[in-house]
Amino acid sequence: MVMGVSINQIRKISLGLQVSTLLTYMFGFTALKLSGSKKEGIQRHGKINTLGYTLGALSLLYMMYSGLRLIIARAAPSIMYIHGTFGLITLALSSLFVANRWSWKTIKNMRTLVVLFLSTFSGGVYMFSRLYKQRTPAEKSE
Numbered sequence: 001m002v003m004g005v006s007i008n009q010i011r012k013i014s015l016g017l018q019v020s021t022l023l024t025y026m027f028g029f030t031a032l033k034l035s036g037s038k039k040e041g042i043q044r045h046g047k048i049n050t051l052g053y054t055l056g057a058l059s060l061l062y063m064m065y066s067g068l069r070l071i072i073a074r075a076a077p078s079i080m081y082i083h084g085t086f087g088l089i090t091l092a093l094s095s096l097f098v099a100n101r102w103s104w105k106t107i108k109n110m111r112t113l114v115v116l117f118l119s120t121f122s123g124g125v126y127m128f129s130r131l132y133k134q135r136t137p138a139e140k141s142e
């Protein structure tokens with residue numbers, strides 16, 4: 001329990017935030033493609049995707065907390081380290097985009113980011129399916 005909320009409830013909120021991030025990115029891509037003017041489309045795409053990044057960053061706070069607890073309890077599955085490494089790279093690259101580092105904002109880097117994000121997301125969904133409802137030693141000691 002964290003402030004009266006069960007860990008499984010927070011887990012579901014965190015998953016909801018990541019799914020919202022994914023949907024926002026899809027929306028941002030559609031906005032770019034549907035926009036009449038290229039300049040306007042790029043601006044809209046940037047704003048929408050920054051919102052998606054913020055939603056994902058909120059969920060990251062929980063994931064860091066949960067990761068640390070799993071490591072301390074020696075209950076971390078090996079996929080967590082792979083997921084975390086991919087996640088940190090994804091985060092670093094997307095931060096460069098949000099911080100408007102134009103030299104990094106290439107189509108090639110955006111495609112790389114899509115692959116990284118989707119791989120990290122899939123690993124996260126797999127972990128969710130393993131951890132949801134299953135009480136880890138860290139949770140049992142609460």
Ligand code: HEM
Pocket residue numbers: 011012014015018019056059060062063064066067068070080083084085086087088090091117120121123124125127128131
């Ligand atoms: C863009 C980056 C990331 C994405 C898209 C992502 C996605 C997800 C998703 C969808 C879940 C399942 C829902 C949940 O339980 O929260 C998850 C779980 C988790 N992620 Fe991430 N993640 C990212 C970055 C990270 C990073 C950087 C770390 C650690 C350093 C991390 C550690 C974890 C842990 C420990 C869990 C299991 C949490 C739990 O259910 O108790 N993730 N991630």
